[in-house]
Amino acid sequence: MSCPNRVLLISGKRKSGKDYIAEKLCTLLDGKCCILRISEPIKSYYATTHNLSLEALMSDGPLKEKYRKSMTEWSEEQRFKDPGCFCEAACTKAEAKELWIVSDVRRKTDMEWFKKTYGEKIRSVRIETDLETRKDRGWNFVEGIDDTIGECGLDDYDSWDLMINNNSDDTLKENLQSLVKLIAI
Numbered sequence: 072m073s074c075p076n077r078v079l080l081i082s083g084k085r086k087s088g089k090d091y092i093a094e095k096l097c098t099l100l101d102g103k104c105c106i107l108r109i110s111e112p113i114k115s116y117y118a119t120t121h122n123l124s125l126e127a128l129m130s131d132g133p134l135k136e137k138y139r140k141s142m143t144e145w146s147e148e149q150r151f152k153d154p155g156c157f158c159e160a161a162c163t164k165a166e167a168k169e170l171w172i173v174s175d176v177r178r179k180t181d182m183e184w185f186k187k188t189y190g191e192k193i194r195s196v197r198i199e200t201d202l203e204t205r206k207d208r209g210w211n212f213v214e215g216i217d218d219t220i221g222e223c224g225l226d227d228y229d230s231w232d233l234m235i236n237n238n239s240d241d242t243l244k245e246n247l248q249s250l251v252k253l254i255a256i
């Protein structure tokens with residue numbers, strides 16, 4: 072496993088814009104970072120066993136929604152055996168870069184694993200986005216997803232290093248500046 076100087080953990084509700092912010096930040100830091108997704112090893116398994124395109128599962132398209140529930144159930148079984156298994160699998164595959172951005176931290180066990188593994192290198196951000204905006208971006212309440220630990224596990228976490236609003240691009244520049252400051256090595 073390669074070792075970065077900084078690990079930025081991004082959390083937020085579905086369609087809050089975690090990937091969007093991660094990609095904007097990554098582009099701004101041109102070449103110094105890479106984005107990790109804890110969901111990647113889960114989707115990788117699914118793509119292989121269901122003969123699906125991993126790319127389509129990773130993107131913000133309908134395939135991801137179709138399999139989300141069943142992937143969540145399978146991943147819960149794996150986490151029951153080893154809570155950090157997908158965090159570890161995502162890090163094992165990551166490129167050697169100064170900064171890793173983990174764009175889908177969803178559970179307290181994720182936070183715990185990263186803190187235990189990368190200690191002082193960790194910075195965390197929670198993205199807050201209004202319900203109406205998330206709906207405009209395609210979110211709607213799905214029983215078995217939006218009321219589970221994978222979506223609500225960090226709702227009551229109160230030790231974020233930074234909280235940002237992502238309701239529109241009006242605050243994007245300001246948000247990116249705050250993030251750059253936060254990850255200063």
Ligand SMILES: Nc1ncnc2c1ncn2[C@@H]1O[C@H](COP(=O)(O)OP(=O)(O)OP(=O)(O)O)[C@@H](O)[C@H]1O
Nearest residue numbers: 084085086087088089090091092131208237239240
């Ligand atoms: N500030 C923004 N301005 C315009 N569009 C945005 C903004 N933030 C996010 N979006 C759009 O909203 C949609 C959802 O964003 P994104 O996929 O980043 O959310 P997410 O939190 O990663 O969602 P999920 O948890 O479902 O993976 C995308 O189409 C993205 O382009």
